[in-house]
Structures are given as C-alpha cells and as structure tokens.
Amino acid sequence: MAKQKNILPGFNLSLGYTLLYLSLIVLIPLSAAFIKTTELSFNEFWNVVTAPRVLASYQLTFGASLIAALINAAFGLLTAWVLVRYTFPGKKIIDALVDLPFALPTAVAGIALTAVYAGNGWIGSWLEPHGIKVAFTPLGVIIALTFIGLPFVVRTVQPVLEDLEAETEEAAASLGANRWQTFTKIIFPAIWPALLTGFALAFARAIGEYGSVIFIAGNVPFVSEITPLIIITKLEQYEYASATAVAVVMLVISFLLLFAINGLQWWFNRHANAAR
Amino acid sequence: MSIEIRNIRKNFGSFSALNDVSLDVPSGELVALLGPSGCGKTTLLRIIAGLETPDSGSIHFYGEDATARQVREREVGFVFQHYALFRHMTVFENVAFGLRVRPKETRPSDAEIKRRVHELLELVQLDWLADRYPPQLSGGQRQRIALARALAVEPKVLLLDEPFGALDAKVRKELRRWLRRLHDELHITSIFVTHDQEEALEVADRVVVINKGQIEQVGSPQEVYDHPVSPFVYQFLGNVNQFQSHIHEGEAKIGDVGLKLDAHHDTQNSSALAFVRPHEIEIYKERHGDSAAFEADVHYINAIGPLVRLELKIANKVELIEAELTQARFRELGLTQGEHVFIYPRNVRVFLDGQHTGGYIQQI
Numbered sequence: 001m002a003k004q005k006n007i008l009p010g011f012n013l014s015l016g017y018t019l020l021y022l023s024l025i026v027l028i029p030l031s032a033a034f035i036k037t038t039e040l041s042f043n044e045f046w047n048v049v050t051a052p053r054v055l056a057s058y059q060l061t062f063g064a065s066l067i068a069a070l071i072n073a074a075f076g077l078l079t080a081w082v083l084v085r086y087t088f089p090g091k092k093i094i095d096a097l098v099d100l101p102f103a104l105p106t107a108v109a110g111i112a113l114t115a116v117y118a119g120n121g122w123i124g125s126w127l128e129p130h131g132i133k134v135a136f137t138p139l140g141v142i143i144a145l146t147f148i149g150l151p152f153v154v155r156t157v158q159p160v161l162e163d164l165e166a167e168t169e170e171a172a173a174s175l176g177a178n179r180w181q182t183f184t185k186i187i188f189p190a191i192w193p194a195l196l197t198g199f200a201l202a203f204a205r206a207i208g209e210y211g212s213v214i215f216i217a218g219n220v221p222f223v224s225e226i227t228p229l230i231i232i233t234k235l236e237q238y239e240y241a242s243a244t245a246v247a248v249v250m251l252v253i254s255f256l257l258l259f260a261i262n263g264l265q266w267w268f269n270r271h272a273n274a275a276r
Numbered sequence: 277m278s279i280e281i282r283n284i285r286k287n288f289g290s291f292s293a294l295n296d297v298s299l300d301v302p303s304g305e306l307v308a309l310l311g312p313s314g315c316g317k318t319t320l321l322r323i324i325a326g327l328e329t330p331d332s333g334s335i336h337f338y339g340e341d342a343t344a345r346q347v348r349e350r351e352v353g354f355v356f357q358h359y360a361l362f363r364h365m366t367v368f369e370n371v372a373f374g375l376r377v378r379p380k381e382t383r384p385s386d387a388e389i390k391r392r393v394h395e396l397l398e399l400v401q402l403d404w405l406a407d408r409y410p411p412q413l414s415g416g417q418r419q420r421i422a423l424a425r426a427l428a429v430e431p432k433v434l435l436l437d438e439p440f441g442a443l444d445a446k447v448r449k450e451l452r453r454w455l456r457r458l459h460d461e462l463h464i465t466s467i468f469v470t471h472d473q474e475e476a477l478e479v480a481d482r483v484v485v486i487n488k489g490q491i492e493q494v495g496s497p498q499e500v501y502d503h504p505v506s507p508f509v510y511q512f513l514g515n516v517n518q519f520q521s522h523i524h525e526g527e528a529k530i531g532d533v534g535l536k537l538d539a540h541h542d543t544q545n546s547s548a549l550a551f552v553r554p555h556e557i558e559i560y561k562e563r564h565g566d567s568a569a570f571e572a573d574v575h576y577i578n579a580i581g582p583l584v585r586l587e588l589k590i591a592n593k594v595e596l597i598e599a600e601l602t603q604a605r606f607r608e609l610g611l612t613q614g615e616h617v618f619i620y621p622r623n624v625r626v627f628l629d630g631q632h633t634g635g636y637i638q639q640i
Contacts, residue, residue, distance in 0.1 A: 167360035170327050171422075173347045174354040175374035175429055185377070189364045 030251065036244040048242040049249045053221050054230055060138055061227040062253065065206035068145035073199045076153025077191075083154070084161040098154045101147055106211030113144055114215045136218025141226060144212045149202030156198035160191050193268055200261040207254050278303040278465045279324065279433060284333035286319055286489075293319045294330070295489040304463040306456070308470055308480035312512065316489040317469045318437055324467065325435050326350045337432060350433075353426030353464075357438040359418040361410035367421050368406040371396055374429035396424040399458070416447040423455075427462075436468035440475065452479045473513050477501060485509050507627045510551045517557075517597050521550040521626060528626050531590070533568045535624055548628045556623040557599040559586070561609060563618055570619040572597065574611055579603070586611070588619060 037045065048054070083095055101109065117124045117134040124134055134140045164187065172182040210228040217224040227250055234243035279301040286294040293316045301307050309317040322328040324335055326347035334343040342350055361370050369376075371393045375384055384392065397403040400420040410418055419439060426434060439455070440448040456479050459466055470476050476483045477497040485492045485500060485508075493505045504510040511518065522529040526541040528550055535550075563569065575596055576587040584606040587596040597619065601609070611617065 165358070165360060167356050167358060168362060170347070171354065171356060171360040171425075172362075172373070172377075174325060174327070174350075174352060175377065175425065176348045177373070177377040178348065181377045185373070186362060 033244045033247050033251065036241055037248050039241040040245055044242075045245050048245045053225070054227070054246060056222045057225050057227040057230050058249075058253070060141060060224065061207060061250075062257075064138060064141040064145055064226075065203055065209075068142050068149055068206045069199050069203035071142075071146050072149045072153045072202045073195055076150055076198060076202070077157055077195060079150070080154045080157040080161055084158060098151050100151075101149075102151050106148060106209065107215070109147060110144060110212035110215035113140070113147060113212065117143065117216060135216050136220065136224060138224055140216040140218070141213055141224055144216050145206040145209055148209055148212055149206050152201035152205060153195065153198035156194045156201065157191055160194040164190055193265060196261065196265055196268075200258060200265075203261075204254065204258060207250070207257075278338055279467070280336040280339075281320075281324065282334045282336070284320065284323060284330045284335070286316075286323065286328065286330050292489050294323070297333070297486075297489070297491055299484060299491060299494070301465060301467060303465055305481045306459045306466045306468070306479065308468055308476035308483045309486055310470055310473060310476040310483050310512070311486035313471055315486045317471075317486045320486070321435050321437055321467060321469050324433070325352050325354050327354070351429070351431050353423075353429060353431035353434045355419070355422050355426050355434070355436040355439050357441045359410070359415075359422045359442075361418055361422055361425070363410050365409070366406065367397070367402070367408050367410065367413070368393055370410065370421060371425045371428050373425065392428065396428055399427070400424045414447075415443045416451055419443065419451065420454075423458075427464075432465070434464050434466040436466065438469055438471070440472075441470070448475070455479060477513070485512060487512075504625075507549050507551070510625065510627075515554050515598055517552045517554065519550040519552070521548050522546070523548045523626060523628065528624065531570070531593070533570055535568055535621065537624075537626065540626070540628070543628065546628050548626045550624050550626045552621045552624050554585070554598040554600040555583075556621065557597070558620040558622055559588075559599060559601065559609065559611070560618045560620070561611075561615070564620065567620060570597075570621075572617055572619055574613055574615045574617060577611065577613055579606065588617065 040048065079098065083091065083098075114121075114135055116122050117127075117140060119125065119128045119133070119135065121135070127134060132139070134143060168186055169182055172186045177185065208228065210226075210232070213226055214229055217226060217229075219225050219229055227246060231243045231246050231250075234240075234246065279299075281297060281299040281301075284294050284297045285292075297316075297320060309320060311317045319328060323330050326342075326345060326349075330343070334341055336342060337350070362373065365373070372389050375389045375392065378384075394403060394406070397406055400423060402417055402420055402424070405413060405417065405421075410421065413421065419442075423436075423439075436455075440451055443451065452475055455468075468479075477500075480497060482494060483497055483500050484494050487508045493500050493509050495503075500509060501513050504513060507518075510516055519530045523537070523540050523543045523546045525543065526537050526539070528535045528537055528540075528548065530550060558564075560569075570590055572588040572590045574586060575589040578585040582603060583600045584603060586599045586601065588599060589596055599619070
C-alpha cells in the first residue's frame with residue numbers, strides 16, 4: 001500500500017507526543033485512582049461511597065454545580081450580549097473583569113466571598129434580617145461556584161455572538177418577526193452550541209472546585225459539605241483507599257455527565273453539519 | 277406614486293451620507309440606484325426599508341407617511357447582498373419564516389403555508405431544493421431563495437441591496453435577466469442598488485445616479501447614457517475619454533486642436549472638461565477632410581470580441597485615449613502597433629467648470 005502523503009508533515013511525531021503527554025498528565029494519575037481503589041473489597045467500597053454523609057455531599061456538589069452552571073449560562077449569555085452588542089464607557093474594564101475569577105487564587109475568592117456574605121458582611125448583613133443566610137449554607141456554595149464559573153460561558157459565547165451577521169436579524173425583522181421571535185428563532189439557534197459548551201465547562205469546573213467553596217460553605221456535614229472536602233478529610237485521616245473510592249465515583253459521574261453533554265452537542269452538530 | 281422620498285438627510289458623525297434627497301418611484305417600476313461605493317445609495321435603500329432612520333425628511337408609501345413605521349410594519353421585502361439566509365433552517369423554512377412569525381389571527385394554516393412556499397419556490401425555479409440547507413446551495417441559488425423569502429410576505433415594495441454583487445460574472449448576467457423577467461410577471465414596485473452601470477442600464481426602467489449623497493440624474497437608461505447632465509454621470513456611465521479644454525467663442529481648444537462647438541458661442545476664455553466616448557472616435561491613416569484632428573500613435577491593440585479596443589497616445593501627453601472600432605473597420609484600416617494615425621472625435625460634450633450644462637459638436 002502506498003504511503004499516504006500529507007501536506008502537513010510530522011503527523012506520527014505529533015500524535016505520538018500528544019498521546020504520551022495525555023497519558024502522563026491525565027490517564028496515569030486517573031488510573032492510579034482506580035487501582036488504589038481496588039485495595040478495598042467491593043463491600044467496603046460500597047459502604048464508603050454510599051455512606052449517608054457522602055451521599056449528601058454528592059447531592060450538594062452536583063446539585064449546586066448544576067444550579068451554578070445554569071445561572072452562569074443565563075447571566076453569562078447576558079454579559080456576553082452586552083459586551084458584544086453595545087458600546088459604553090468602561091466596556092474594556094468590564095471585559096477584563098470577566099476573567100478575574102480565572103486569575104484569582106480560589107482560596108482568596110473564598111475568603112472574600114465569605115467576608116461579604118457572612119452575617120456581619122456587606123451583603124450578608126442586608127440579607128440576614130430577611131431570613132436569608134448565605135454563608136455556611138448550600139446557598140453560599142452555589143454563589144461560590146457561580147463566581148468561579150462565569151468566565152467559561154462568557155468566553156465561549158462571546159466570539160460566536162461577534163460572528164453573528166447583523167443582516168440575518170435585519171432580514172428577520174423585514175419579514176415581520178418581532179424581537180422575541182428574532183431571538184428565539186434566529187439568534188438562539190446560532191449560539192446555543194457555544195452556550196452548551198460554556199455550560200458544560202462551568203459545570204465541570206464547579207464539580208471539581210474546592211478552594212473557594214470550603215470557606216463560605218462552613219462544611220456542616222449533611223448540609224454544606226461538598227464531596228471534594230470529604231475526599232480531603234479522608235486523606236488527612238490516611239484513609240487513602242476510601243478517599244480514592246469517593247474520587248472514583250465522582251469521576252465516573254462527571255464523566256457520564258460530560259459524555260451526555262458532548263453527545264447532545266454531537267447530535268446538534270450533526271444536525272447543523274447537514275446545514276454546511 | 278408608490279414611494280415618495282422627501283428631503284432625506286442622513287449623517288454618520290461628520291460624514292454626510294445623504295444630503296437632501298428627494299425621489300419619486302412610480303408603482304410597478306423597477307428602479308436602479310446607481311453610484312460608486314460610499315455614495316449613499318445603500319443608506320437610502322436602508323432608510324426606505326426602515327433599517328436606518330433619517331435625520332430629517334420623510335418616506336411615503338402609497339400616500340401614507342411611513343417614516344415612523346418600524347421595519348416589520350413597513351411591508352417591504354428586503355434582499356441582502358450576502359443573502360442573509362437563516363443557515364440553520366431548510367430552504368422551505370427560510371421561505372416560510374415570514375408567514376410563520378405572523379400573529380395567530382393572520383397566520384395562514386400549515387397547509388396554506390406549504391402551498392404558498394412551494395408556489396414561490398416554483399416561481400424561482402428551485403422547488404427541488406426545498407429540503408436543503410442554505411450552505412449547500414450555490415450563490416445564485418441562495419439569492420433566488422432570498423428573493424422567494426422576501427416575496428413570501430407579499431410586500432408592497434421590493435428592495436434589493438446589490439443583489440448580484442457577490443456572484444460571479446456569468447451567474448450575475450443570467451440572474452439579472454431573470455430578475456427583469458420576474459419583475460415583468462409580478463409588477464411589484466422594486467428598487468435595487470448597484471454600482472455596476474451595465475447592470476443598471478440593462479435591467480432597470482429608470483436609473484437614479486447618485487454621487488456623494490446627492491442625486492445627479494434620474495432618467496431612463498437611454499436618457500442617462502445618451503444625455504448625461506454632469507461630468508460625473510458621463511464618467512460613471514461607460515468608458516469615456518476626458519480632456520482639459522479651453523472654451524472661447526464657440527470653439528473648444530484641446531491642446532493645439534480647436535473643435536467647433538454648436539453651443540457656447542458667447543463664452544469667453546473659460547476652462548472646461550470635454551468628454552468623448554471611445555466608440556465616437558473615428559480613426560484614419562491620412563488626414564481626412566478639413567476638420568480638426570489629433571495626431572497620435574497606436575499604443576496598444578486588443579482585438580478580442582466584436583469590438584477592437586485601441587489605446588492611442590498623443591505626443592507630449594501622458595494619458596492614453598481609448599477608441600473602439602468594429603472588426604470590419606479595423607481590418608479595412610489594417611492598423612498595427614506603433615502606427616501614426618489621425619483621430620477625429622465625432623461627438624464631444626463639454627462642461628464648463630462648475631456648470632452642469634454642455635454643448636455638442638458634431639463632425640463628419
């Protein structure tokens with residue numbers, strides 16, 4: 001068989017390097033977690049990962065992450081829209097502010113959020129009299145996760161919105177569509193794959209988040225204790241095998257969720273590729 | 277009058293895009309807005325559509341003031357240069373869009389929509405593409421779909437912004453003839469914008485020549501081509517040779533050559549621009565009669581096609597003169613490159629500096 005010639009040289013080398021790199025950085029550490037878990041018998045494993053306190057933490061972690069990602073999807077879209085569609089003084093500064101959650105050490109963010117939302121903080125002292133407690137409750141967890149996830153949605157949706165032709169909106173208007181119809185039928189279908197990507201990234205990031213959450217969560221078992229904290233606690237008690245067991249469960253759930261989101265995207269792209 | 281445009285002004289910052297433009301478009305006519313890029317023609321079209329608001333002035337549709345109406349209430353069909361089709365919708369859904377977004381009371385039934393869309397797709401001869409997506413179509417097909425989509429809402433006025441500008445030359449020619457035939461069938465009042473004079477002259481009932489935010493001339497293609505009212509229109513419509521000249525008592529001097537005019541008999545010592553179309557130049561190898569002639573050398577010959585294009589160089593002049601001869605005349609003369617010839621302009625039009633009127637000379 002004749003060797004296929006490719007205009008871009010170095011396919012073998014670059015693919016080999018990519019696989020090696022991914023193995024070293026991602027696959028080997030992950031498989032180590034699985035291997036470490038096998039030190040436990042299946043019954044031990046099952047007891048560890050279904051302990052009531054651990055189950056409550058799954059619920060909090062995945063639930064709060066989902067809510068935070070949804071909030072980010074809505075407000076990230078709005079922020080991206082404002083940044084793309086309007087010019088106003090200070091736009092560059094706001095644009096830069098969006099990236100701040102990326103850059104800030106998460107522990108710093110956690111402490112800052114706690115200080116603001118605690119019962120005696122700037123915002124917390126306003127909310128407390130109305131019976132809304134933020135710090136040391138699941139609400140606090142959601143706020144911290146929303147904070148760290150914002151840039152993902154904004155930065156994935158922004159370029160797509162920028163590429164959107166203003167003419168298609170004008171065409172829709174000239175055909176008699178009102179603003180809402182133009183948004184739902186013309187703009188939203190164009191940006192929703194990007195929005196879904198941003199949502200998935202924010203969601204994944206929120207599931208793994210530790211630093212910014214532990215301060216504001218207060219870590220009350222069954223109430224505001226997230227799964228990553230449970231893993232850390234177990235590690236501190238030298239229960240390496242059960243720590244990795246919980247980690248493996250998280251990993252599998254995260255993987256399945258991302259797989260589902262990717263599947264949805266693949267389905268959509270196939271749909272859209274028919275349109276290419 | 278189906279469209280009356282009154283004293284429209286539009287500025288973008290300090291740039292004046294339209295400066296006091298007024299225009300009437302009679303019902304059922306196909307009108308071309310013709311001008312170079314940046315002359316304001318697209319802005320005018322967008323103001324008529326309601327996609328842009330004028331700083332002052334008004335737009336009337338069939339006698340009703342439409343200036344304050346939103347674009348979706350104006351009942352105009354707008355066709356964009358780059359089609360602006362909805363790429364995530366099939367061709368069928370694109371055309372159906374305008375019907376589907378109507379409020380419930382006026383929205384046709386699904387069966388009715390289906391019937392109407394297929395009728396329109398047949399009209400643009402693309403019924404077989406109904407289930408495709410826009411990116412799967414060629415440029416010409418996309419533009420026809422865009423036209424069908426605009427017609428679906430039964431607009432009172434059809435507006436086309438450089439509709440053939442993004443297409444290659446052959447498709448462009450086909451499509452503009454097709455548009456003309458379609459207009460003859462539908463008789464919908466239409467305005468299209470173009471910078472291509474050939475397109476405007478071939479397709480339109482009337483041509484509106486625009487320059488620097490102002491209307492230079494309005495007339496039938498024949499009128500604007502044969503009787504341009506200003507140097508700009510002369511230059512913009514077709515090839516033309518331009519000379520600096522000097523007018524004195526009915527004679528135009530270009531270089532050392534004096535041409536007799538049938539106007540400007542009382543003009544004293546004025547400078548002017550003189551125009552000669554390439555096909556209005558006669559060429560002889562010897563002096564011919566006693567009228568004034570330019571002496572020139574044949575600089576370049578392009579003999580492809582029905583007309584032979586010559587570039588002629590007058591001694592001591594930098595600009596070349598362009599001339600067009602029929603193949604028969606060219607063979608009869610037997611011209612070769614570098615040959616010395618005599619040029620007789622048969623039809624010269626002069627415009628005194630700062631004036632919009634001119635006189636003709638006829639020779640031979």
